[in-house]
Amino acid sequence: MKIYLTVILIGLVSAFIGIIPLLKKKADRYSLIAAFLLFFMMPYIIFHLNLPWTAWWWKGMVVSGALALPLVITSWRGSSRCAFPLFLVSIVVGAFISFLGHYLL
Numbered sequence: 001m002k003i004y005l006t007v008i009l010i011g012l013v014s015a016f017i018g019i020i021p022l023l024k025k026k027a028d029r030y031s032l033i034a035a036f037l038l039f040f041m042m043p044y045i046i047f048h049l050n051l052p053w054t055a056w057w058w059k060g061m062v063v064s065g066a067l068a069l070p071l072v073i074t075s076w077r078g079s080s081r082c083a084f085p086l087f088l089v090s091i092v093v094g095a096f097i098s099f100l101g102h103y104l105l
Contacts, residue, residue, distance in 0.1 A: 007043050010100050014093045015039040021085035043097045056102050064094025
């Protein structure tokens with residue numbers, strides 16, 4: 001039970017960190033909600049996915065970058081000013097999730 005609570009807290013923190021660049025770029029509310037939900041669910045997916053060919057610090061960046069690609073592509077079509085910051089912050093948040101998961105769980 002403590003592990004799931006920790007994953008939820010990591011998800012909330014990473015979701016708020018993930019939408020900060022989108023707020024600065026004045027993205028629409030649907031993009032903000034989609035990014036928040038993506039970053040909120042990302043720790044659960046990263047911690048339960050087994051990739052034997054990756055190191056613990058690299059797994060979060062790979063998975064979060066891959067999961068953010070559809071959202072990056074759709075935001076590129078709508079407003080290209082949010083696409084690159086969204087992809088960049090997804091990789092940074094993935095590293096953040098990996099480090100927190102390694103040291104807290």
